[in-house]
Amino acid sequence: MSTPPLDLDVGWGHVEQVLVKLKNIIEGCDDTPMSADDFMMTYASVYNMCTQKPPHDYSQQLYDRYKQEIRKYLLQAVFQTMKFKIRDAIIALINQDRDGNQVDKSLLKNVLDVYVECEIGERQRDFYEKDFEVYLLAETRIYYSRKASSWTGQDYSHVEDICHNYWSKAEECLKKEKEIISQVLLSRSERKLIEIVQHELFTVYSKQLLEMELSYSLALVKDNKMEDLSRMYRNHKMTQFLEPVANMFKEHIIAEGTALVSQGEDAASNKASNEISARQQVLVVQIIELHHKYLAYVTDCFSNHFLFHKALNESFRTFFNWGPSGLSSGEMLAIYCDNILKAGGNGKLTDEAVEKALEKVVQLVAYVGDRDIFAEFYRRKLFRRLLVDRSVDEDHEKWILTKFKQQYGGYFTSKMETMVKDLELTRDIKTEFEQYLSSNKIANPGIDLTVAVLTSGFWPSTKTADLNLPSEMVKSMEVFTDFFQMRRKNQKLTWIYSLxxxxxxxxxxxxxxxxxxxxxxxxxxxxxxxxxxxxxxxxxxxxxxxxxxxxxxxxxxxxxxxxxxxxxxxxxxxxxxxxxxxxxxxxxxxxxxxISLPPAEERRKTIEDVDRDRRCAIDASIVRIMKMRKVLSHQHLVAECIEQLSRLFKPEVRAIKKQIEGLIFREYLERDKDNPTLMRYLA
Missing domain, CATH: 3.30.230.130 (Cullin; Chain C, Domain 2)
Known part of the structure; x- marks a missing residue:
């Protein structure tokens, strides 16, 4: 006769009676030992429920109920009585680790895992946070408050020692805290804990240390202590006190740069004109080195923070836009570029050295207030390299023009790019002309003739004159003119003898x-x-x-x-x-x-050409704005014109007003009859 299967609830009732008896014995509420009959009945019930055939095999359900009961007992009885001691012990060990003592972090991690193991359902996050994390954060705040107070209270002979000691220790503490989080604590505690450490170490005492730090950071900049400066920045960037340091950085660069320019001015006033040019180039090299030095500070020490980029930008714009003997920064840079490119074309500098030097020039041009002056002087120097000195490396010329174009736009380099292309065209024309002469012996003038064909309007303006040339030269020119007109009938040649x-x-x-x-x-x-x-x-x-x-x-x-x-x-x-x-x-x-021919005075003519081009640019900008707006106030027209032209130069308000009056006279614009401050565009 078969025995009916034991029901789960009936069997679990037997187990539950024994568990209650066992709890009472553990807690001292019952001195009566467990009887053999109770033990055997429980054993038999568990055995039967685990060995019955499906669907009456209750082994998994039995295990789950038993586990839940044990966990419930540990949480409600055992852990509730010990959790405060466990919490205090964990925090004490963490503080010992912060103090640099040897701590078994794996043991610490295992003890902390008790909180996780005892979490139940939806109370999981509350249990860890309310019973442990809140107390840890409070103790951490007290711990680092004491630390910071003791560091600032120490006696040092120099301000630099206070700052260096404080920030070194603060940075080490922050590093140590991150290690504790990664090795012991739960990841969700990281943000809260780091915020407390940063607040106690960096925010609370930053105001107290700020004045000392300004002198400290200035000393670091002067002494080139980049590692200490980097540490100061890493700590400062969390305290919102970077602006005073950035202002100090700017003022220091301005002072150093102004001293360089003043030295150049003094040297130029005491030297002959040929020595002044050499001094100008020395000054450019010094300014390039100065920029390279402090750009490294911005990138390496200050992690490219925008405040320090702004400080570097403003400082160089302050002192770099005037030079010795009245030369503008744009003119000096153009001369420096010319010397570098000539040296590269003559093989005196390697390609790498040329590109490295020119890369630094491209960076400096960004600080030139009147870039159109630089562009015009550079164009005239390029003209001499291409046609007069014949010392040109086309790869270098194209390389720097590409850099200028990327940085400042196609308008900045369009004329110069055409000049370089004209040189390539000249080589093709020379080959064609030689082939023409070899196939037309009668036309050959008997003189070797090479003609550079330049696109008008793109090269610097040069005067043309009706020079009486010897007959041999005239014949050669006539032969080339006939050859050119046969191939390019729609183009006209104008001979420029001065070149x-x-x-x-x-x-x-x-x-x-x-x-x-x-x-x-x-x-x-x-x-x-x-x-x-x-x-x-x-x-x-x-x-x-x-x-x-x-x-x-x-x-x-x-x-x-x-x-x-x-x-x-x-x-x-x-x-x-x-x-x-x-x-x-x-x-x-x-x-x-x-036999060299002394060049005519070009500097004055270059400035005059720049002024003429500026007037044309202002006219074009005004017409462009008014064509789009139709009606605009005089004040807004001036402001928009300045904004449009600021990439090349900053026009004076007086010059804009003068061009507006000229456009009114030429009937491009008119003043509103009822409101004279309004300008109207005349289509």
Whole structure:
């Protein structure tokens, strides 16, 4: 006869009776030991419920009920009586670890896990937070408050020692706290705990230390202690007190930069003009090094924080926009670029060195207030490199133009890019012209001719003159003009003699010498093939050269290093009464010499060109704004014009008002009849 299966609730009732008896014995409420019958009945019930065939196998349900009962007892009876001791013990061990004592963190972690193991259902987060975390945060606040108070109360001989000691210890504590969180505590405690540490160590005492820190941080900057400066920043960035330090940083850079510029001004005032140029370049190098130094501070010490980028920007804009001897920063940078690119083109600098130097220049141009001045001087220097000095590395030229374009836009580099492209076009035209001459022997003038074809409007303005050239030169030019018109019928050539160069064979009695000179010089010198002696007025009449150019040319041929012509009377000044004679006895140890023609004064003309371009830019900006707005107040028109043009230069309000009046006169604009402060656009 089979026994019916034991029901779960009936069997669990037997187990529950024994558990109640066991609890009473443990708690001392019942001195009667458990009987053998009770034990056997419980054993049999558990055995039967676990070995019955499905669906009466209750082993899992039995285990779950037993586990729940044990957990309930531990939580309500055992843990409730011990939780305060456990909590205090954990916090005490954490404080010992903070003090640097050896603590078994794995044991600490296991003890803390009791809170997690005893969590029940929805009370999970409340149990950990209310019974442990709240007390830990309170103790942490007290602990670090005492620490900070003791550090600030220590006696040091220097302010720097107080700050260095305080921030070193504070940073070490923060690092230690993060280790405790990762190794012992639950991750959800991290934010709350770190906020308390930061508040007690950094916020509470930052105001007290701020004045000392300003002098401390200044000392760090002066002494190049970048590691200590980085530590100060890491601590300061949490306290919202970075602005005073950034202001100190800016003032220090301004002071150092202004001192450099003042030294350059003093040196320039006591030196000759040729030495001033060298001093200017030294000053540019010093400013580049200064910028490189403090940019490293911003990136490495201050983690590219915007306040320090702003401080660096404002400081360089303050002192960098004026230079020695009245030179602008834009002009000095253009000259420096020219020297670097020439050195690269001549092979004196490696490609890496050239690009590294130019990269720093691109960064400095951002601080130039009048970038159009830099662009114009740079364009004129580029013009000389491409056509006059012939010292150009196209890769370097294209590289820096690409950098300028990325940084300041296509308008900044459009003319210069066309100049470089014209040089490439010139090589193609030269090849085509050589092929043309080889297939047309009759057209060959017998003179080697290379023509640079420049796009008008993109190169710096140069004067053109109706110079009377020797017949040999005229014939060569006519041949090239015929060739060019056959291939580009819609384009017109305008010859610019002032940019040309010639190589002449000088048949001197001691020995023949090749003479490399400008077209102007060659045109004058070739006159002496027809006669050995000319007066000044005769030369002027036959050459049709402007008087100031003629004086420069005759001075270079008769009064400079190479005296190809003899001047009567002998003096360093060219007069209209002078006579000139070919020096047949001229000689030199070299068989090939270059006779330089002193350049005309270009700086004044460059500034004049910039002023003219600015007037045109202001006009274009005003018309562009008014065409879109139709009606606008005079004040808003001026403000928008300044905003539009500020990428290249900051126009003066007076200049804008003058151009507005000019546009009114030319009937582009008119004043409103009822309200004179309103401007109207005339379509």
């Amino acid at each position: 040309g160069n010639c190589t002449l064979n000088g048949n001197f009695e001691p020995k023949p010498i090749e003479l490399i000179m400008s077209t102007y010089q060659a045109a004058i010198l070739l006159l002496f093939n027809g006669s050995d002696r000319f007066g000044y007025e005769d030369i002027k009449a036959q050459s049709n050269m402007a008087e100031n150019d003629l004086m420069r040319v005759l001075h270079s041929l008769s009064c400079a290093k190479y005296k190809i012509l003899k001047k009567y009377p002998s003096s360093k000044t060219i007069l209209a009464t002078d006579e000139f004679e070919f020096n047949a006895m001229f000689t030199d140890r070299m068989r090939r010499i270059k």
